[in-house]
Amino acid sequence: MxxxxxxxxxxxxxxxxxxxxxxxxxxxxxxxxxxxxxxxxxxxxxxxxxxxxxxxxxxxxxxxxxxxxxxxxxxxxxxxxxxNHSLKIPEIDPTTIQDLAEEKEKNIALLRLCYPETIQKQNKIDAILNKISCTDKSVIEIAQQCNQYIFENFTYTKGITNIETTVDEILGIKKGVCQDFAHVLLQLLRTAGIPSRYVSGYICPNESGLRGEGATHAWVEIYTPTQGWLGLDPTNNIWTMDNHIKLSVGRNFYDCxxxxxxxxxxxxxxxxxxxxxxxxxxxxxxxxxxxxxxxxxxxxxxxxxxxxxxxxxxxx
Structure with a gap:
């Protein structure tokens, strides 16, 4: 706490x-x-x-x-x-994308959060998901691997993107900040069929030296029927912890x-x-x-x- x-x-x-x-x-x-x-x-x-x-x-x-x-x-x-949310790793959760189908049919709000943007470089998103191989994996495992892929393949760089920068542009330069990485992660997760939402807030500094700390921050939340909304921070390749303060949620930055x-x-x-x-x-x-x-x-x-x-x- x-x-x-x-x-x-x-x-x-x-x-x-x-x-x-x-x-x-x-x-x-x-x-x-x-x-x-x-x-x-x-x-x-x-x-x-x-x-x-x-x-x-x-x-x-x-x-x-x-x-x-x-x-x-x-x-x-x-x-x-x-x-008082100090959870660093979610509980073991065998929920698969197929298991989410019935949940999405019952909840139109979840269904809306499964539609990816229409972008020109969707083939790059598909290639990343093929590399990760989502078959027979749980929603938690797919989300964590997408999170890790962005962290390992995109460079955290301030000053080269702004609020108008598109997912296509980010996929092209593979650089950006928390908001950019959140949008790429959303595109990956929604393409895979996982209900996902953008989160705006703050990340408070700690001894770990997290990127983006001490300022406004952005991350992503995924939904599972057993655990509800779980936060993923692609900028730091972690699940959200007790130093992530949530302000607002939505489909993307513009909602928040x-x-x-x-x-x-x-x-x-x-x-x-x-x-x-x-x-x-x-x-x-x-x-x-x-x-x-x-x-x-x-x-x-x-x-x-x-x-x-x-x-x-x-x-x-």
Missing amino acids: AVFKIVHITKYQYNWPIKESINEIRLFPHNFENQDVLQYELLITHNPEVEISKDYYGNRVGNFNNLEAHSEMTIESRMLVRV TPVKGTFKGLARQTLSVCVSIGYEDGRHFEEINDVQLEEVSVEEQVQLDYIEQLHHQQQQ
Whole structure:
């Protein structure tokens, strides 16, 4: 059992004032059997009213508007979470993919989580599964071998992918970060017929020196009728432990995006994310990342360049 104090700060900055910012957030840690949320606080620039609801996957979702003109917006999520899930290896489970067929017929939600994406390089996914040889293996064994394959054949490299990077691109370069590896693992597992979902959360640092620790993290959960949802972390080739904190689940990253929104105005925006993790014994870790956002359209780029040129001339 472990207790973590996590502060997650998302900061948007704009080079020109914008207004009517409309946002959707999934920054509320899950309350479930192995994870208790002891305290939670949400602080947002201009203190807007946040409407809370639940989405299809059971995630708590917050929606709010920032109608006033502003050049900066900060969303600060503070939580105190107790995790008592220390399982490193699932129990022996003979469930096969064939055994899952009846379960999927009874549960449409599970069936939806078995459909892989339509990608151009599906033949590479099929080749990996053929190499692993899924015949007569349990769901647990197939999932573990897929997890291990990604860990051994893909290189953890920051800065070469972003939220728009596709599974096809990741299969081509065989490099990326936790989010990329989770998407590849999902493609493998769903192609094999295993219900799988994307998980967004945090991985708290420990003595093992896990990759991606101290920041937002992503992994995958598979379903078995006997044990429910079990977490696999392809970035580190492990089953999830008591230092994995779960925020939200869904089909992919887009279902679990911590913050997304839009605004009125024409401005360049930058995004930085700071995650601070504190332990009961006083240890403290902090990581700050600048997030690469989706590129603006050519038309928007021309307008932005024109505005900046006009402003520069006025300053002379």
